[in-house]
Every structure is written in C-alpha cells, then in structure tokens.
Amino acid sequence: MSQWPDTRILDLLGIDLPIIQGPMAGVTGPAMVIAACNAGGLGSMPAAMLDVEQLRQALTTISEQTDKPFNVNFFCHQPPVLDEQRAEAWKQHLKPYYEELGADFDAPTPVSNRTPFDDAACQVLEQMRPEVVSFHFGLPEKSLLDRVKATGAKVLSSATTVEEAIWLEQHGCDAIIAMGYEAGGHRGMFLSDDLNSQVGLFALLPQVVDAVSVPVIAAGGIGDARGIVAAFALGASAVQLGSAYLFTPEAKISAAHHRALRTAKESQTAVTNLFTGRPARGIVNRVMREIGPMTPMTPAFPLAGGALMPLRAKDEADFSNLWAGQGFPLGRELSTAELTRHLAEETLAQLNGRGRS
Structure with missing residues (x-):
C-alpha cells in the first residue's frame, strides 16, 4: 500500500514518486531527465528548442539509459x-x-x-512512444492530439486559470498542471493574454481541483517538502518543480544565471x-x-x-x-537524483508527523 495520500498520478503515469521535474527549455537535457526518472520521479524533456533530429536523439538517449516512464514537453503556440x-x-x-x-x-x-508541436514532431513521438507527453500554451489541434493519444501516451497540459483547466479536461487531458503565478519561465496562459487573470498557486489549486475530475499537479513556488505537503492538503495528486532543479549539476545554465540564482x-x-x-x-x-x-x-x-x-x-x-520562480531561494546544491529522493523522503516524514525540512 502506498504511503502517499493520493496515488492517482502514480497509477496514471506508472511512476514511484509524485514528483515531476519540470521541463525547462535550454536548461534541461537528457542527463537531468534520466536522473529524475531513475530516482522514481517523472523526468521531463523540453522539445521547444529542438529540431526533429535533436528531439529523436534526446529521446533515444533517455530510452537507452532508463526503463522508467518519462515526459516530453512541447509548446502549442501559433507561429x-x-x-x-x-x-x-x-x-x-x-x-x-x-x-x-x-x-x-x-x-x-x-x-x-521556439518550435510549436507539428506533424514532424508527432512522427517522432509515434516512433519513440514516450509514456507521457505534456503541452504548454494549450493543446495542439485535434488531429495531432488524437495521434499522440493513439500512441498510448498520457497527455498533460498547464492551466493558469480555472477556465483553462476546464477547457483542457474537455479537450482530452489525462491530468492538469495547475500553474500558479509564482512559477518561473513562460506562463502557460492560452485562453487570455490578460495578466490580471493570473493568480497564486494556493488560490488556484483548490479551485482547479474542485472544477475538474482528472488528477491535478501543482506547480509554482514549491521548493521543499513544506510546499509539497501544502499542495497535497489543497488537493494536488503530485507536484512539478522547475527552479529547484536549476541548482543541480545536470542543469545547463550559464555562469550569469548560476550567479543570479545564488545571489538574488x-x-x-x-x-x-x-x-x-x-x-x-x-x-x-x-x-x-x-x-x-x-x-x-x-x-x-x-x-x-x-x-x-x-x-x-x-x-x-x-x-x-x-x-526562475519565486521559490528559487529554497534551492539546494544537490544532484537531480538526490533532490528528487530527498524531496520525497522529507515530504513523507512530514505527512507522517516525523519532522520538517
């Protein structure tokens, strides 16, 4: 029997830990994805800055070095x-x-x-068949989405409002990432370009959980076990962290980005x-x-x-x-595998009343 209070994401995606390493274009490479997967979480490979051959090579490398499920992430903007x-x-x-x-x-x-998801990328997915495919800025057109789902992949996408979450469920998402205003990187907003519609995770998360029937993944401002415990308390089935993984040696960041993360x-x-x-x-x-x-x-x-x-x-x-997201000062100098495992261990300890991070 699982120690986690909600196992829907674990069951849906076939992973051991409800921790998703967020896809960060230009920063995340196969090494980070492989390490997160082998530690029991869900590694996520960003594809928005890759051409078709680079995408195929990245997925091949990941597949050769882990037998765990992994996620591939695409943008869905209009060129x-x-x-x-x-x-x-x-x-x-x-x-x-x-x-x-x-x-x-x-x-x-x-x-x-940045390359939007298209037929060429879809062909790579049909060949490589990753277990999870996620999207940012909505979903691709129905014909492409149907082809993705036909591979057997579970489909995730980001919602920054309740309205977006409902839309994503209605259009075929298997789980929804509730992206709070705290999150680093690009806002996933797609039904509106009004920044006034954007709210913090702890206001957004319970409303999304109440509005949809699929599992919800919390993202934005979460940097340690305390945030994960709080997300579970508000109805999340899992969490996605990005900025926390910027501090790992697997993160491909510039010297300037490295300094800023540690001094800002x-x-x-x-x-x-x-x-x-x-x-x-x-x-x-x-x-x-x-x-x-x-x-x-x-x-x-x-x-x-x-x-x-x-x-x-x-x-x-x-x-x-x-x-970087608002929670970046919570970052710790650990490897991707260590971070994933520590987050899980510390969260379970708190959930079971054995301490805090």
Whole structure:
C-alpha cells in the first residue's frame, strides 16, 4: 500500500514518486531527465528548442539509459507572422545599448525561435512512444492530439486559470498542471493574454481541483517538502518543480544565471515579455529594470529575443533571460537524483508527523 495520500498520478503515469521535474527549455537535457526518472520521479524533456533530429536523439538517449516512464514537453503556440515595422521599432528602442556595448546595430537581426508541436514532431513521438507527453500554451489541434493519444501516451497540459483547466479536461487531458503565478519561465496562459487573470498557486489549486475530475499537479513556488505537503492538503495528486532543479549539476545554465540564482533576493523576480514576447518569470536584471519588465513594443512570441541576442553576447547577465520562480531561494546544491529522493523522503516524514525540512 502506498504511503502517499493520493496515488492517482502514480497509477496514471506508472511512476514511484509524485514528483515531476519540470521541463525547462535550454536548461534541461537528457542527463537531468534520466536522473529524475531513475530516482522514481517523472523526468521531463523540453522539445521547444529542438529540431526533429535533436528531439529523436534526446529521446533515444533517455530510452537507452532508463526503463522508467518519462515526459516530453512541447509548446502549442501559433507561429508568428513577422511584423517588420514592429521588429524595427523594437530594435531601435534597444539601439542605445548596442552603442554602449559596441554591438553591430546594422547587422541582420538574429532569429529567436521556439518550435510549436507539428506533424514532424508527432512522427517522432509515434516512433519513440514516450509514456507521457505534456503541452504548454494549450493543446495542439485535434488531429495531432488524437495521434499522440493513439500512441498510448498520457497527455498533460498547464492551466493558469480555472477556465483553462476546464477547457483542457474537455479537450482530452489525462491530468492538469495547475500553474500558479509564482512559477518561473513562460506562463502557460492560452485562453487570455490578460495578466490580471493570473493568480497564486494556493488560490488556484483548490479551485482547479474542485472544477475538474482528472488528477491535478501543482506547480509554482514549491521548493521543499513544506510546499509539497501544502499542495497535497489543497488537493494536488503530485507536484512539478522547475527552479529547484536549476541548482543541480545536470542543469545547463550559464555562469550569469548560476550567479543570479545564488545571489538574488527572494523579491527579485518579475514576469517579463522582453526576452521572447510572451510573459515569463525570471530574475530581474538591467534590461528589465530600465525598460520595464512588460512592454507592448516587443514583437510577437518568440521573435522578441532576436534583437537582444547581440547584446546578450556582450553582457549575458544584463541582457539574457534568467528564468526562475519565486521559490528559487529554497534551492539546494544537490544532484537531480538526490533532490528528487530527498524531496520525497522529507515530504513523507512530514505527512507522517516525523519532522520538517
């Protein structure tokens, strides 16, 4: 008999621990996924920044090194139409930084891209057949989703409001990730672009649990066993952590990101659209302070980052996205496997009245 108070996610996904390592594009590689899976949790491989061959290779590597279920995560945004006038206005707004740093303003603007889920990616899933597939920004069109489900994969997606959670259940999700406003990285919002609709996890979670019949996974601001226990108390069947895994040696983060995570204060994150054109939470740096974290000037997602790339090459700390959630100061210097196991052990100890983390 399981020691966990709710085993629906364990039963649904075939995992031992109700702990999901959050997919973090550009940060999470196969090594982190493999370690999380082999420790008993659910490792999650982000695919939004991979081409088809890179995706196939990543899934092959994971499959060769773990026999546990793992998750593959995709974005579901609509590819943007380039608005050249808006793109030029955005670059002009950044021109003083180009001049200060000695970046070539007249060179062609690099392309910043995230790949939405499409037929080519779906073909890889049909070949590799991972046990879990998750989506961000809603779900893919029905024909693609039907093909994913036909592989036998369980489907997850992020909801940032009760309305999104209900929509996801109605459109075929097997479980829903309730993403609180505290969470790092891109907001999963897809039914509205109004940031005023976004609420904290402990307000959102019980309302989502009450509104849907599928299991709910809590995400946002959870960094230790205390947060996991609280999430279970509010009806979660599992938790997803991202920022906690940024402190592991498997995290592929820059030196600037590494320093920021270990020196910034707990109040120094903000939701910003400067780096991609879509709201995402990260540690505040110079460009966010001076322009303001949110501006209507940015090109559509994910094109906004292109004009920042030459500046990032000159000064990564001040001009790159340093994604992190509000709970990042709870991070500990452990390996992915150690972190996953420690979180589980400490949570069970608290649930059974044997201590606190």
